[in-house]
Amino acid sequence: MSYLEKVNSPADLKKLSMKELEIYAQEVRAYIIDVVNKNGGHLSSNLGSVDFTIALHYVFDCPNDKIIFDVGHQSYAHKIITGRRDAFEKLRTDGGITGFENMRESDCDAFSTGHSSTSLSVGLGYARARDLAGENYNVISVIGDGALTGGMSYEALNNIGESGTRMIIILNDNNMSISKNVGAMSTYLGKLRLSKRYRSLKTVFKSGIDGIPLIGPALVKITERAKSWVKRQVITNKMFEQLGIKYYGAFDGHNIRETVRILTQVKSGKQPVVLHLITNKGNGMYEAEKDPEKYHGVEGKAEQMQKYSSVVSEKIVELADRDDKVVAVTAAMLSGTGLTAMHEKYPGRCYDVGIAEQHAAAMCAGLAAAGMKPYFAVYSSFLQRAYDQVLHDVCLNKLPVRFLIDRAGAIGSDGLTHQGLFDISYLLQMPNMTILSPKNGNELKEMLDFSLTFDSPLAIRYPKGYHDIIPNGKKFSLGKWETIKESKNRATVLAVGNRMLELARNIDCTLVNACTVSPLDVGMLSGLNRKGNLVITLEDGIISGGFGESVLRHLRSAGIACDLVNLGFADPYCDKLSVASAFASEGLTEENLRKIINSYVAYGKKTLE
Ligand SMILES: Cc1ncc(C[n+]2csc(CCOP(=O)(O)OP(=O)(O)O)c2C)c(N)n1
Structure with missing residues (x-):
């Protein structure tokens, strides 16, 4: 055994x-x-x-x-x-x-x-x-x-x-x-690490150098000098x-x-x-x-997907080539967020600040205030750390910091603590913040092009990857949603991001790419003003305070008559260890969507007769 x-x-x-x-x-x-x-x-x-x-x-x-x-x-x-x-x-x-x-x-x-x-x-x-x-x-x-x-x-x-x-x-x-590892603390620890060598040197002194005839005394002098140098490094550095x-x-x-x-x-x-x-x-x-x-x-067994971080990797370098005000920031997630190539080409314009999201966000605010164009690439879950810096330092001052929010939505095997379910909801509450979510890599590129000259706080949120099955069509334009397909059945699905679009693409409905989460496409929402219309919002985030609720608020205040169902995460603390089970636990499935639409359509027909 x-x-x-x-x-x-x-x-x-x-x-x-x-x-x-x-x-x-x-x-x-x-x-x-x-x-x-x-x-x-x-x-x-x-x-x-x-x-x-x-x-x-x-x-x-x-x-x-x-x-x-x-x-x-x-x-x-x-x-x-x-x-x-x-x-x-x-x-x-x-x-x-x-x-x-x-x-x-x-x-x-x-x-x-x-x-x-x-x-x-x-x-x-x-x-x-x-x-x-x-x-x-x-x-x-x-x-x-x-x-x-x-x-x-x-x-x-x-x-x-x-x-x-x-x-x-x-x-x-x-x-x-x-x-x-990066930073002055890391350098300091490097010095302390010397004390390990010091300990072993001490053992060497004890065990024999003094005993070596002839060369002994001279060597002892040299080694004693070395010893006191090492000691100085060690002892004077005990923070x-x-x-x-x-x-x-x-x-x-x-x-x-x-x-x-x-x-x-x-x-x-x-x-x-x-x-x-x-x-x-x-x-x-x-x-x-x-x-x-x-x-x-x-x-583990990775799903075959295109990674958004690869799009960022390529595009951010292109933006930096085009505009020398572009700088990129990561909080210890250089490779995960796709900034390695930028760091290699422009080491002086790409900063890894350590695991310091709050500092990163506030530093970006400073960079933007001084006229630079900062891109902070960060995982959704870790941006939570910088809530106040985004609200108080970036948004309050209306500074053009670009947040590239990766791993947004359900996260998979990292589970509860790493879910990216809150960003839409809390960013929506922040004055001056514009929020985008791409349908595929190509649209992310268009959004990044747009970001270069956009002059206030901007968040682009996306999950790890996409399947490239939502076709390119209309070019991205701020505040304008895109109808991916139409149906006569009076059900309209407003989907945020590729995963929600992928979920609904086989359903009989009018499918809309809500690429601009904020501001809403109020023109398109006005077009839905008809009794008997069903609107379903789909988002890969918490329902509370999310996209669907902001659509609801607009429909009510504008007096738009249609029925609305908000789908997303009702349970903010999702502990599922795969994206599929997380979606299933919240009814974010093709089957459930079909069921909701079919029963609504059937019910609507009955009342019309
Ligand atoms: C707030 C936050 N930002 C980023 C991460 C992602 N992250 C997980 S482990 C890690 C590195 C930790 O390094 P260290 O503490 O030295 O542990 P090691 O893996 O080297 O043993 C990072 C950046 C995180 N978990 N939390």
Whole structure:
């Protein structure tokens, strides 16, 4: 029986010897590689986290002790150890377990995570609650160097230092975010990493250089100079200590024995500590270690689609060629949003700011105020972070910041925390904001052309991909919708974006591409003014405050007589792990649409007779 089979809980893990733990780690790695190959998932981050996660469970006691994994994308080993080994087979699939730490899944998951840089704040919340209740459990926040670029981390560190309360911060430093990590903090951590070399140098000094005859004294002088230089780098750079947080580091996060030893030591501390572990993203798998970015997120059985990010990739460079005021911004999602080519061609005009969406949005406002043409390419779910910056810094000042909102709508296997269901609804409430959604790649290109000279806040939202089955026709024009096909049955479907158009294209109805979500095409809506007309709005987002409701408001205020059905997500917290099941759970299916139209038409005929 393998150790993987033997360990069903943290208690089982504690029965293993150090040597056995190392073998167990290999087995866990192999299992993760196997499942991620089938189901997709965050491979390189998890391979890098296996060893210290085993050490954590060896030293601490879940669920009594609280481990909060930042983002939670690196918690696979934790899931396997805490009773979800078999369930792990169905990772990120319908009916299976999620790819992030998730309180609904296990009482060993102290928090539900998904968005970056929350673990320190949440950890401090737990620690304060423990202190108030007079309890004694340990709180461990595991944060990567990438997540440490997020502003919330600094707000939390500032507060943790002041609180003086007992909690352990594991800094999992692999020098990578999804892409290479960026920023001054990353440079600072690089200096701290030197302390690892310092530790091993110290061992070398002890173990013999002094004892080497003849060349000994001279060498000692040189090495002592080196030692004090390294020491200077290390000791003068202890930012954490100055914040009131004890710093231990840097240590090899793949050495289980050593990590257990250090964790046991810090466990008995009385104050907040940072334990700096150096890890290798992709550890144990040659290809993933060599190209950790490629293996950060591996796709499972991917649907064959054209990607909008490829359109952005090409087009943004073209816009930058045409206009030297064009600049692009990403918050640590350079490749995902399609900005790699721009970054390569115009490194001085394409900024990766780290996981800092709020800063990115406000920086874009500054760029626009100074006359530049900023494009902030961001996933829908992560733009939520910058709600106030979009509202207060961009919209209030009516600044022409272009938001390229990728992964909008139902997200698939990343699930609940990554759904892009809110953007239409909250952007619609923002004064001065224009919102577009393309029917295909060609229309996105037309929208991007349009964006170059558009002079106020603009959001273009689109999902990951499209099937290229909605034909090109009318050229995009602001505030003008496009009739894709007509029917005499008096049912009109107003669909936002390619996925909703693809959903309705085989239905007998008049199908309209509502490419401009805001402003509405009021001319076309006036044309629907007839009793017995049915209008159905379809959107890949929440119904509340969404496109359909803004159509409703207009119909009512303009006194337009027609019946209206709003379809979209009634449940804002959709936890489905595939796009198809998310749509099905909300009645966003061809079958349901047909049913609604048929019963309406049948009912209408009856009353007319
Ligand atoms: C607010 C927010 N923005 C972006 C992301 C996407 N994202 C997930 S993991 C990650 C990189 C995290 O890097 P790090 O913390 O160093 O962990 P690693 O994967 O390197 O172990 C990013 C940018 C996110 N989850 N949340």
